[in-house]
Amino acid sequence: MRNKKKLLIEQLDQKLAHFKDAGMVLVPQKGWVNTIRTTLNMTRHQLGTKLDLTKGAIQKIEEREATGQITINKLKDVGNALNMKFIYGFIPTDGTIENLINLKAEKLARKIVLRTNQNMKLEDQGISENKIEHSINDLANEIKREMRKSLWD
Structure with missing residues (x-):
C-alpha cells in the first residue's frame, strides 16, 4: 500500500511540476481538490473539519470543481485548509x-x-x-x- 501511495504522490508531483515554468497543466478528471485529498489519504470528513463543513459539503465542492462551477474564493479556502497555495492565472496560448x-x-x-x-x-x-x-x-x-x-x- 505504501508503494501505491508513493506512486500517487510522485504522479501528483509530476503534474504540479508543470506550474514551475507555467507550462500546460492538465486538470485531473475529478479535479484538484479530490486528487490532492485522496493522494494525501485524507477523508472528506477530515477536510470538512478543517473547513468547518460536512463531508457532504466537501463532496459538493469536489463536484463543483470538476464541473467548473466552483468559486475562486472557495478554492482559496480549500488551499489554505490543505496548507497549499492556490494559483490562478492566464497563460497566452502563443507563448507570450x-x-x-x-x-x-x-x-x-x-x-x-x-x-x-x-x-x-x-x-x-x-x-x-x-x-x-x-x-x-x-x-x-x-x-x-x-x-x-x-x-x-
Whole structure:
C-alpha cells in the first residue's frame, strides 16, 4: 500500500511540476481538490473539519470543481485548509503577451489593407503583393505602437 501511495504522490508531483515554468497543466478528471485529498489519504470528513463543513459539503465542492462551477474564493479556502497555495492565472496560448499582440495586430492590419486594396482594385488601382506585405507590416507596427482597442474586436 505504501508503494501505491508513493506512486500517487510522485504522479501528483509530476503534474504540479508543470506550474514551475507555467507550462500546460492538465486538470485531473475529478479535479484538484479530490486528487490532492485522496493522494494525501485524507477523508472528506477530515477536510470538512478543517473547513468547518460536512463531508457532504466537501463532496459538493469536489463536484463543483470538476464541473467548473466552483468559486475562486472557495478554492482559496480549500488551499489554505490543505496548507497549499492556490494559483490562478492566464497563460497566452502563443507563448507570450507580445506574441499575442503581434498576431492580433498583423491579423487586423491584413484585414484593413486587403479590404482597402480590394476597393482600389475595383477602381483599377490595386497594388503589388510586395507593397501589400509592406503596408501590412507598417500598419501592424502602428497598431502595436498605439495599442488600438480595435485590436481586440
